[in-house]
Amino acid sequence: MPQRPYVIDEMISAKQIAARIEELASEIRAEYSDTDKLVVVGLLRGSFVFIADLVRELDLPVEVDFLEASSYGNATESSREVRILKDLRGEIEGRDVLVVEDIVDTGYTLKHVRHLLSGRAPRKLKIIALLDKPARREVDIKADWIGFSIPDEFVVGYGIDFAQRNRNLPYIGKVRFTE
Numbered sequence: 438m439p440q441r442p443y444v445i446d447e448m449i450s451a452k453q454i455a456a457r458i459e460e461l462a463s464e465i466r467a468e469y470s471d472t473d474k475l476v477v478v479g480l481l482r483g484s485f486v487f488i489a490d491l492v493r494e495l496d497l498p499v500e501v502d503f504l505e506a507s508s509y510g511n512a513t514e515s516s517r518e519v520r521i522l523k524d525l526r527g528e529i530e531g532r533d534v535l536v537v538e539d540i541v542d543t544g545y546t547l548k549h550v551r552h553l554l555s556g557r558a559p560r561k562l563k564i565i566a567l568l569d570k571p572a573r574r575e576v577d578i579k580a581d582w583i584g585f586s587i588p589d590e591f592v593v594g595y596g597i598d599f600a601q602r603n604r605n606l607p608y609i610g611k612v613r614f615t616e
């Protein structure tokens with residue numbers, strides 16, 4: 438199916454994102470100050486930009502791992518079926534883990550991932566999400582840290598896609614269909 442035409446309106450600038458990440462990093466540093474090596478788990482693909490910026494602000498010994506989860510396909514609606522396409526490389530039993538997500542929308546992805554990872558008995562499991570869209574939540578899940586709470590708009594940029602495009606925008610923008 439051909440893509441409906443759309444434009445992207447800036448919602449959160451690159452500068453605002455960078456400033457918020459500095460604040461979040463200092464809170465996370467305090468939370469994990471007694472940890473000898475934190476495992477930071479990025480959820481692919483959407484979190485790849487956020488995790489890269491966040492870990493460079495953390496100034497803590499970290500191990501970086503990735504889990505790939507997918508539920509949207511090319512649509513702006515969740516399929517509500519979360520597929521795990523790539524598992525972690527390392528073990529997390531007894532470890533301090535921070536899951537890094539780009540956006541919490543219906544909540545299905547994070548709920549599924551939290552259930553999966555908590556079943557592996559980490560010592561501590563916390564979640565940070567850059568964006569939260571509370572108006573769309575369908576299942577009960579809360580991140581421990583949120584960058585920005587946003588209105589019910591489909592967003593792209595800073596790692597986040599629409600049908601695999603626009604991940605490389607340096608800011609967060611909202612999709613506005615023109616037809």
Ligand SMILES: O=P(O)(O)OC[C@H]1O[C@H](OP(=O)(O)OP(=O)(O)O)[C@H](O)[C@@H]1O
Nearest residue numbers: 481482483507508509542543544545546
């Ligand atoms: O709260 P939810 O409704 O589950 O939506 C949030 C998830 O949807 C997107 O991932 P997507 O499935 O599009 O895969 P991607 O990260 O590879 O883009 C986004 O990156 C989150 O992981």
Ligand code: HPA
Nearest residue numbers: 542590591592593597598
């Ligand atoms: O607003 C969004 N944009 C892109 N992908 C998404 N996945 C969940 N919500 C969104």
Ligand SMILES: [Mg+2]
Nearest residue numbers: 480481482483
């Ligand atoms: Mg994702």
